[in-house]
Amino acid sequence: MKLVAVSAGLSTPSSTRLLADRLTESARGELAAHDHEVETEVIELRELAVAVANHLVTGFPPPQLATAVDAVTGAHGLIAVTPVFTASYSGLFKSFFDLIDPDALTGTPVLIGATGGTARHSLILEHALRPLFAYLRATVVPTAVYAASEDWGSGGDEYTEGLPARIRRAAGELADLMAARPAEKTPEDEITSLERQLSDLRFD
Secondary structure (H helix, E strand, O other): OEEEEEEOOOOOOOHHHHHHHHHHHHHHHHHHHOOOOOEEEEEEHHHHHHHHHHHHHHOOOOHHHHHHHHHHHOOOEEEEEEEEEOOEEOHHHHHHHHOOOOOOOOOOEEEEEEEEOOHHHOOHHHHHHHHHHHHOOOEEOOOOEEEEHHHOOOOEOOOOEOHHHHHHHHHHHHHHHHHHOOOOOOHHHHHHHHHHHHHHOOOO
16 A cells, blocks of 8 residues: 655744644554554655746746656545645645646545645645645545644643644544545456456366
């Protein structure tokens, strides 16, 4: 399996990248606990900003951007994390996913996350991110993760789950969907299956 995370953080270090890393490691751990081998990759959109802009203007993706798009569309599971800009996802985040074919993520399990300075922006997950991936026909996990500045290092209280607990729950949901989704067959798989069926035939 391949698990890809997309981080739209612009600063270094970035809380957006940190959240993407935490979610990726938690999901990888959940899959490994159930004997699923998983390869992980984190795509930093900050490094692709110029390439994304050029592609939107010219229609031709540079090799580095094409590789990133292929990684996202070929993933068995996707984690997408953006900082909040003007009560929505960042322009860079939206511009990158504008380059994804509308059918390329059909059925792909996706975990959405966002970071911001205040908890008041947490509804971005339901008002902006979830509709975006619904349009792309992805399967978005029930638990989305928003991390405000005060969430880092907080264990929550009797009314609210802390950030670590939300990360574990969301990552577990993503891992379950990835494990339950049948792997797509490659032409080589189909040939191997056909050869096996032919070898089982008896000729009298």
